[in-house]
Each structure stands twice: as C-alpha cells, then as structure tokens.
Amino acid sequence: MRLAFVALSAVVVHANADEYQVKAAFLYNFAKFVEWPPDVFESSDSPIGVCVVGQNLFGHALAEIVSGRIVNRRSFLVRQISDIKQASHCQILFVSSSERMRYGAILRELRTGVLTVGETEGFIEEGGVVNLKLDGGKVQIQVNINAADQAGVRISSKLLSLAQIIRKPAQAK
C-alpha cells in the first residue's frame, strides 16, 4: 500500500515543483558549466559564492540545494546581499526581479568575474549575462554572449546548446 503511494507521489514531484526551487537548481547547475578567471577565487578550494540581491524568494531552497555539494573541488556559500559593494566574494549573482528598476546601476557597479543571473527580459537588455525566463510555466535559459565575454566568464558549449543565445553588445562601462 505504501509503496503504491510512493510511486504515485514521485510522478507528481516531477510534474510540478516550486518555481524558486527549480531556479535554485539552475544556479547550482550553472556552477558546473561555467569557468571563472582563476583570480576571482582566493585559493584553489575557496567556495563558490552564490549571492542574491533584492527580494529573496528562494527561502531556504538555495542553501538546501547547494549544502554539501562540491563542484571542481569547491563548495558553495550562499549569501543575501543588499548592496553591490558586498558582492566581492560572489561568483554567481542572482538579481531578483524586485531590482528591475536598478538593473543598470547594479550591473555597472559590478566588477568582472561574476555570472549574473536575472529573471526578467529587461535583465539581458541592461547587460545581464543569463536570464531565467518563465515560459508557459517552464524555466528557460537565455544567455547574452557579449555580456558573458565582458564579464570574463566562460560558459560551456553544453549550457549554450540548451540556451537561447542573445547577442547584445554590452554597454560601455
């Protein structure tokens, strides 16, 4: 009897998941498919900083997803930041849609070596690298190649093959 319930609920799990749990899983996966310039890390095993700026809709999902995970000998460190000045140890920066009014300001102040991830169309337009776009209830990836070049992050062809590629010349800093 119990086994039957387990099987049934497993199907339900895959059909439906919370938007931010899925987005958190994307952020974790990006770490596997992105190469950062070596100088953005203090040492060869210092953790990958995953930062959230703006309203944090992940709750604890992001911390739960990456806790204990190791990618290329690096663990993860999740931080909520309120000011870009605190972003010095961030390698992945998730910019919440609550900040859509200040995408430009955030992206301009950011140093290179950060994979910026947004969640609205305007994010790529303002110079963000990756956008997690909600399309028909599914999360799709958009990558701005020019912004990735300018940020100095190398995105693997595996990730690019799944993404919608956008070429928008980055704005002058």
Add this chain to the structure above:
Amino acid sequence: MIWCEIELSITPPEPIRAPQTRPRDLTEISLEDLMNIQVTSVSKKEQKLAKTGAAVYVISQEDIHRSGATNIPDLLRMAPGVDVAWLDANRWAISIRGFNSIYANKVLVVVDGRTVYIDSNSNVFWDQQDVPLEDIDHIEVIRGPGGTVWGGHAVNGVINVITKNSKATQGGLVTASTGSEETAEGLVQYGGKIGSKGAYRAFGRYFNVENSRAAGGQDAADGWHGSHGGFRSDWDLSPKDNLTVQGDLFRAGEGQTVTTVFSNALPLHGTLNDPISNATSNILGRWNHTLTNGSDTSLLVVYDFNHRTAAGQVDETHHKAELDLSHHVALGYRNNVVWGLGYRFEADDIRPGYAMQILPPRSSRSLFSAFIQDEIKLADSVALTLGSKFEHNAFTGFEYEPSVQLVWTPSDRHTLWASAARAVRQPALVDSGLQADLAIVPLSNGSFGVRTLLGDPNVQTDQLRDYEAGYRSQLNRRLSLDAAAFWSFYGRLQTMEPQAPFFTLNPGPPHLVLPRFFGNLARAQNYGTELAANWDVNGRWRISPQYSLLRMSIARDPSSQDSSIEQKTGDSPAHQFQVRSWLKLRNNLDWDSTLMYVSALSDLAIPSYVRLDTRLGWRLGEFVELSIVGQNLMRARHVEFSDPRIRQTEVERSVFGKVTWRF
C-alpha cells in the same frame, strides 16, 4: 486485520504528508530535465504584499474557486476586517472597520483600475459589480486609509479587483449552475490569440436569483436577474509596451420592498414592491511602457456609464471619464519614487423618485489629483515610505492625504510595520443637494408633518487620522501569521441636524416640514485588531482562522442635536471570527468549508449569527469539474442587517450544483 485498518486510518502515509518536492531531489536532475519541469509560482505580488507597511489581505483565484461563492460580496467575507451583511437578495451593506450601512461610504472599490464607487452618491452599488469569478486573478483588500495613492474615498479601506490577463484565459470555458436560491447561472467564454502579439477573451453571462423571504414569511419580491457581456484584450506592442483594452455591458433587473412617502400625494405613504433596473457599461484602456533606464509609466483611460432606475428612490444617470498617468522611477540605490496625475470628469442626470430628489438635477464636475510617494531604504532591513495625494474637488477645493509608513524586515520571515495617515471622504452631490421625505408624522391637531432630510450646501469633508501597526510572519514552511492593530480618529462625521419646523404650501396640501439638515458635527475614536493565520497542515489540508475586533465610540459636538449618531456604533459587529478549511480528499476531490461567527448589531436589533458554507469539488480529467455547494447550513434562515426604508429579508439555507467545462 482490524488493527491494521485502524493504523492506516490514523497515520496518513508519509509521501502524502509531504507531496512537495524536496529541494535536494532537484540537484540530481539534468539541465534538460530542469527545463521541462512545470513550475508553480507563488505570486510575486503576494510576496511583495508580505512586506507592505499596510494591512493587506489577498483573495487568490484558488480561494475564489474553492469558496463556492457566486458573487463578489460573498467573496469579501473571506477577508479579515471586512463586514459583509446581506439586506436582501440583491443588496448588501459592506464596510471595513465600521460605519456600515447600505450606503456605506468609506471604502473605495476599484475593478482593474476603474473606480466603481459612485462619486455623486458616495456609495457602491454592489448589485452592479458583476465580474465572472473565473476571470478574477485576485482581490486585494487593504484595510485602513489608502488616500495617499487612491484618493478621496479610500478612508477605511480599498477593495481592488484585478482580472486575469487574457493570455491566461485562452480557450473555451462554459459554466452552468442551478440551485435553490440562485436558480440559474451560466457563463460562456472564449479566449484566443490575435496575431503573434495579442490575446483576447469575450464572454456572456446570465444569472437569476429567486425571491427571498421577509421576516414574516411572505415573499419579498427581491428576485434579481442580469446579463453581462464583456471582453478583454492584451497586446505586447513591443518588449517594452503592453496595452490592455477591455469593456463591459451589464443589464439587471431586481425587486425591493420599500416604505416610502409619496411627496406628490401627501400625506400618502406606504410599503410597495419597487422594481430597480440597472444598465452599466464601461470601456478602459491601459498602456504600460518601460523606459530604457528601467523606470515605467502607465496611462489609464476610462469611460463609465451608469443608469439606475428605482421609482422609490431616483432615476439616475452618471457618466464618468477618467485619465490617470503614473510613473515609477528608482533614484539611486535608496529611493523608489512613484508619482502620478489624474483627472476625472463626471456628469449626472438625476430625476426625482416618489420621495427623493437631488438638486441640481443636472450637473457636472471635475476632480484634479496628483500624488507622489517615495520609498526610502534607510538600511538593509528598514524602509520608510512617505507620500501624499493632493486633490481639488468641486465641493471643498483642495484636500491632501499624506501618509508615512515604516517597514522593518529583520529577516525574510518577519515583517514589522507601523504607519500614520490622514484620509478624507470627499463630499458628494448627495451631501449637498439631497431632498428626501423620510416619514409622515401625525400632529395632535389632526394635520400632519413631513420629516425631511436636506443636504448642506456648505458640506465639509469627513476626515480620518489613523495610526496602525502590524506584524507578519512566515514562522515556517507551513505556518504564517498576520496581525494588525489600528487607532483611528475621525472628525467632521456626517450628522442629521433637526432645524425649526416651517410651514409650506407646495407641494400641497399645506403642511408642516420637520427638516433635518446634513451637518458635520460628530467625531469618533475607533480601535481594533485583525488576526489571521494560515496553517498548511500537511500539503493536502489547509486551515485558516481569523478574528477581527472593532471598538467604536462616536461623540457629537455640543452643538449637534443628532441623538441617533452615537447609536451608529451598533451598526457594525464588534467581533467577527471565522475558520476556513481546504481539504484535498483525493487528487481530484476537494472539500472546502467555512464557519463564520458575526456578533450582534445592537442598533439594528440584529442578533449574532453563525454561517457554515461548504463545497465539494470533483475534477473529471483536465477539462471538467463538478461541484456542490451548501450555504448557510447552520440554520434555516437568519437576518444580517436592516434599513429603515428597504425591507430586510432572510438569508436562507441553500444548495446549488455547478458544472465547469474548459476546452
């Protein structure tokens, strides 16, 4: 064997207890599979509201669907602090935080940005507010003043109905229901695409509600039937421009039993069935534009037509045109500024009824408004919002409605807020120009007098100074709490002041007039609290208890002779309690119930009552749903409100069944 059965029934199987994905599972999934997962999003609007410095409650589409309610007033019973009381089958008294009446005038009601509060009457005709419930995205109920953004009617609250984007209502939808009170209801809707950039929906709806019973058991002749056609279209003109155009045509006929004087045949007076007919229509356009620097602008244009005839009252026609511009811009890191400009033009044509007229019968007026509000991030977790509305109205000229809110979010799970605000109720044509013969008073000499209520040409605005504080918490994944407390100080509340009787020859026969003029000679101090919790017991069962407390005290100025005003504290319930339960019996079977207690209304001699509503909804595959709803199951009948002129009727126990088909 028996033991085994018992064990099964008392310990639900684990996986059902936690049907949600555990985040860790997702790390095992490839990017390709992640991209194929259907996600459910908590509305960002709701998340944002969780950090608002005001007492806000959101009624979601799921709440609406599972409530079994068939009209907006019954939906509003769901929100804490809202007092919804049935008078008869087509009329409700609805207010927030006190001052309830069928002419309640302190709550602004807005549908998709269109004000449905009638400016010249200072009230809302709830029997004209027909929105197909399937098309409502959500309803925001803001308790407390909202004048800074919403202007001169948002004194005790704002009810904001927001319909779905037509992109979210593609395909066909047919609903049909029948029951013991609402004998027939049907909706036919279709939504499609227009080219690659546009989407639309169009619908037709019909409903018929039976006569209810008056307290003595006789038929009350308050049946109500209506038809409604409407459309909404949404266009992505460019990645930065969205346009919405929508419109409605609504017709309804209904009955009421009124007790009225016949001013043209004095001293004739009596009680009669008085039919009402409503015809309303509107068209609305809204354009949103995102500017390159990330700021956005929105322009709203509305035309609204409203015609209502009731011989016992007046035959009234209102035309309203409105233009609203708002602009939102971030200034540096710390400031989020919203400002706007508005213009409203209203023209009225009001013909006398049996006992009532409003002078002048034809008039028009303009309302100019501007507002600015700045949200300032003082620290990481502290935001201060300051702003004011500035309005110029035709009766009292300039008015201002400032507010200040402080929001502290020590962590993602907790929000503490406090606010102070001033709000006003702008006077209406009815306050300055009413002439209503209320009653015939027999005099000792055998002749008669007529008690008459007269408007005050020097009418003033009612005003409110309000102080509030609140706390919201997501204690854990399953339990959230929302608490608010308010202290409200009202000044210049409307009173009815008796003046010296005078003799008149016209209209004949010669008689004595016992006049009462509107005045603004009362004050009130109210306080109260609203508490709501939401407990997701196990992913399948959700329980939501709520409690609202309201303490009012009204005092008249020494110069006032309105001895009834102090009794108005007894028009609104001091205590309201409800608990709602949503239970998923099986994946395709919902059982949802609401139990509600409303305390007595001393001024109106309405005893306390308990309502129990329940709904069983069964989904047959993806496209068909059957539901059975029982309302007011506790008692065969009860009353909720009364009015001196319009006869109250009883809310009866009722049952209906509904079929919903999507294709």
